[in-house]
Amino acid sequence: MRILAVGAHPDDLELLCGGTLAKYADQGHEVIMAHLCSGNMGGLNIDPQELAQTRDAEAKAAAKLINAQPLGPIAGDVDLYPTEQMRIKTVDIIRQAKPDVILTHSPNDYMPDHVITSQLVFDASFTSTLPLYKTKLPAHENITPVFYMDTLAGMGFEPTDFVDITDHLETKKQMFFCHQSQLQWIEGHHKAEPTDMLETVAKFRGLQCGVPYAEAFRRLNVWGRIKIDKFLP
Numbered sequence: 001m002r003i004l005a006v007g008a009h010p011d012d013l014e015l016l017c018g019g020t021l022a023k024y025a026d027q028g029h030e031v032i033m034a035h036l037c038s039g040n041m042g043g044l045n046i047d048p049q050e051l052a053q054t055r056d057a058e059a060k061a062a063a064k065l066i067n068a069q070p071l072g073p074i075a076g077d078v079d080l081y082p083t084e085q086m087r088i089k090t091v092d093i094i095r096q097a098k099p100d101v102i103l104t105h106s107p108n109d110y111m112p113d114h115v116i117t118s119q120l121v122f123d124a125s126f127t128s129t130l131p132l133y134k135t136k137l138p139a140h141e142n143i144t145p146v147f148y149m150d151t152l153a154g155m156g157f158e159p160t161d162f163v164d165i166t167d168h169l170e171t172k173k174q175m176f177f178c179h180q181s182q183l184q185w186i187e188g189h190h191k192a193e194p195t196d197m198l199e200t201v202a203k204f205r206g207l208q209c210g211v212p213y214a215e216a217f218r219r220l221n222v223w224g225r226i227k228i229d230k231f232l233p
């Protein structure tokens, strides 16, 4: 399968579905990791352009750990809107990735870039299949099943599916730690210790499904998206 994960910022996928992506990669699936925003606002006292470059390098390093293909960004932080331009760019990410399954943010996550990423992916994953909707790339062939990733700290998230990531927790951590620029930022701005945050949620989701560590997902249950095949690893 071809797996497309779309996060808002360069470290979101690692935190919210990194174990699942590592597991997919281990099983021989093709993983594509896209982020829509450059991450240029995730810091203090640093030039945003310089930060965007740092974060691009961090995202590429994390993707490399599981031989995933990195894609994006299409906008700066808090500069993502559900506009026609942004939808076209998201359509082309999907048309380029040709996914069998898409993972993205939950529509009720904690900040605008996450919410808008979710909206753009929902809109674009349908639009990308329309042959008469012309962009740089030809239409994607299937209306792709979508799984929403957990929210930050699991707030207001009712999972429908779980992935056992016990054997991939270390890889998930290594991927997350590629984002060195964010570790202090998370602690300073969000008042959370990054390793603790990652482990606590994985353990809590594990408790809910009877394994040591897990990641949680909620499937998009609308017509055309439900297939009988199993899409999570």
Ligand SMILES: [Zn+2]
Residues within 6 Å of the ligand: 008, 009, 012, 114
């Ligand atoms: Zn984010």
